[in-house]
Amino acid sequence: MTAVLFDRIALIGIGLIGSSIARDIRKLGLAKHVVISTRSAETLKRAEELDLGSSYTGSAAEAVEGADLVVVSVPVGASEAVAQEIASRLKPGAIVTDVGSTKASVIAQMAPHMPDGVHFIPGHPLAGTEKSGPDAGFAGLFKGRWCIFTPLPDTDPEALARLRNFWEALGSRVDEMDAVHHDKVLAIVSHLPHIIAYNIVGTADDLETVTESEVIKYSASGFRDFTRLAASDPTMWRDVCLHNKDAILEMLARFSEDLAYLQRAIRWGEGDKLMELFTRTRAVRRSIIEAGQDVDVPDFGRQRPDA
Amino acid sequence: MTAVLFDRIALIGIGLIGSSIARDIRKLGLAKHVVISTRSAETLKRAEELDLGSSYTGSAAEAVEGADLVVVSVPVGASEAVAQEIASRLKPGAIVTDVGSTKASVIAQMAPHMPDGVHFIPGHPLAGTEKSGPDAGFAGLFKGRWCIFTPLPDTDPEALARLRNFWEALGSRVDEMDAVHHDKVLAIVSHLPHIIAYNIVGTADDLETVTESEVIKYSASGFRDFTRLAASDPTMWRDVCLHNKDAILEMLARFSEDLAYLQRAIRWGEGDKLMELFTRTRAVRRSIIEAGQDVDVPDFGRQRPDA
The missing domain is CATH 1.10.3660.10 (6-phosphogluconate dehydrogenase C-terminal like domain)
Structure with a gap:
């Protein structure tokens, strides 16, 4: 049995990737509380029906309150809007990561909004299928797959290690490289x-x-x-x-x-x-x-x- | 049990396609005698080790003697050479077919060499994998897959029906269309x-x-x-x-x-x-x-x- 890695995790976006993360967290007992947030009321309802988290909200800002880890799993074009929405509500010391397929753009969209004391670590799990939506996710999606971090130069090593532990708990192998x-x-x-x-x-x-x-x-x-x-x-x-x-x-x-x-x-x-x-x-x-x-x-x- | 459809079948070329046909013929008992021929001595030896036929020869001309059905399964660029080699040894009334992925070119290469009284019916089973050679074939490769005939205008309907029966026995669905x-x-x-x-x-x-x-x-x-x-x-x-x-x-x-x-x-x-x-x-x-x-x-x- 894996230990609890974070008290409270917020998942912003609950499609194929977000919902697979949710299923792994539950299965492995990686968090005490998982808040799920997505803009679509229909998708949020479906996530609740699938019992993917502990609580549900349409507001990303509300979702991140008190969260130790925030995972943003939205189309990369929506990254800035999410960053703007959550910025002021993030807990000092929280880790914010994402799963976007492009990294320089996500950094440009999100980093400027991140408050001091919050650890923003861009990430990209190379996993998925051609299916999408909360029903398409499954536990074990990340097993044996690479997850690439593109940390910014001033990243706190301890926060980086905690995020690495998280992805390794999901079965991923973690690599680091420059965003470009x-x-x-x-x-x-x-x-x-x-x-x-x-x-x-x-x-x-x-x-x-x-x-x-x-x-x-x-x-x-x-x-x-x-x-x-x-x-x-x-x-x-x-x-x-x-x-x-x-x-x-x-x-x-x-x-x-x-x-x-x-x-x-x-x-x-x-x-x-x-x-x-x-x-x-x-x-x-x-x-x-x-x-x-x-x-x-x-x-x-x-x-x-x-x- | 399927009945014997041809007394003697000659398979010219014994790669992925030819060897899959050989395995199906044996498994289903579609012929009394199967002659296998290929230019490469090494491949011929391997076919014999795999026990794919009844007899083996390096000479395509020898292979077709007395055969009721000749199936040419070679790279399409080798079609004319095979046609030239076998032409004079074909049995009157024999059916000659191929499995090539291009049809106008195969017809241009083979049809002029076919003697009167021999039924040349170009065919193309849409089946295969990325593997090649006699070891890559397997029984059932053609099951549920299409086989396209591109018959010439003067094709004997009875010969066509016999060849169709053969492919259907292998599990294929047969279509007909113009070669172009x-x-x-x-x-x-x-x-x-x-x-x-x-x-x-x-x-x-x-x-x-x-x-x-x-x-x-x-x-x-x-x-x-x-x-x-x-x-x-x-x-x-x-x-x-x-x-x-x-x-x-x-x-x-x-x-x-x-x-x-x-x-x-x-x-x-x-x-x-x-x-x-x-x-x-x-x-x-x-x-x-x-x-x-x-x-x-x-x-x-x-x-x-x-x-």
Whole structure:
């Protein structure tokens, strides 16, 4: 049994991530009291029905009163509004963290509002599924997944250690890096893949020569792999695109340049260039499996060989 | 128990697809004798070790002698060489089919060599995994998957019905369409997704600002989904690119045009355009799941909620 790590935790936002944190806190007994707050009355009601916390309020300001840990799990574009709302009600010595997919923007939005004596430590758990909302969360979501902190230069080591303990209790492995580097890394490993997935699904949906029903019917031959990422929460991903613009545009430019090279190789029948790329990428998959970052079964384990 | 459908079947090529067919034939008792042929002595030996057929030969010409059904499962670029090699040894009345991912090119390569009295019926089972070789095949691979025939105008209805019975015995659902249309449909549902996946994995592998070990470590946040397709057989995919060039270049042009639009929306902060696309693509995923073409569990079922 894990010990109580914080007397009072406030969860601002109770979607896939917030509600998974809530379920873990309850399961592991990490807090004496958990206050849940979200702007949508409907979502708040659902969180209460799911019995995710100890108390519920539509006011983020009210929620953070007396809280030792505040976890903000909202679309990154809403970070400043939340910071403004909670700032004056935060308890001295409280730790405020977030789970946003972009970090430089969240820091710019939240840090200026944080009062002295409050420890603001930006964080990003690399976990989730394509589902969203309080029903989509589950205990164990963060197990074995990375959580990246991008602490500000003057961060209190003790507060940092307490937050690290919290995420480790949830089963995460914690890394630290600079916010700007985080945003570049995530632009390639997460943001570009999502944008490309959204784009290809859009392209397929718009064709005149191939019907939508044909695309759906025959999607198992590759296309369906992209539809998972392209089913992710639209608001979250709009905000990611708007708040990590520079790094995303840089990665998009690289991607397009490489695609032009590949397109030219196809046009001119340069099989050797294709072979070189197609062989090299295979090794990347192998490394990912060896690193334990994907399942080692064909087809993501969707299809099982007959016994 | 399914009845014997063909006295003698010759399988030319014994990779993922060929060896899965072999396993199904054996399991279901669809033939009295199965001859297996492949150019690589090593692969042929492995097929024999796996006990995939009744007899084994390095010569495709020898393999087809007396066969009632010949299934050619080789990279599409090798189709003409196989057709030339087997043509004069085919039994009158034999059915010759293939499993290639491009159809107009396979027809152009094989049809001119087929002797009168032999029924050439091009086919394409939409099944497979990212693995390749005789060890990667398994019984049941084709169950519930589509198999598309692109028959030539003068195809004998009885031969067509026999081949349909064969694929249906393997659990496939059979569709028929024109070869040119097939190539367009597959360009969007299969070829473009594979090319895009290969490309993004290549881009990530080439960056200077983010290390390869970072890409691998944090790949679970989206990138790893692409690495599965990008681990597919390089020779097969080189040949697909070279043999469905026009349809692929058409789809690539559409994809790039749409990506430029999306890129511009990101640059200029046009959140409404992003929301419109990101919402629309979610519905496509829903349709695919409703059509039974993907599993209805988050994250392809990789990660299971704690009990």
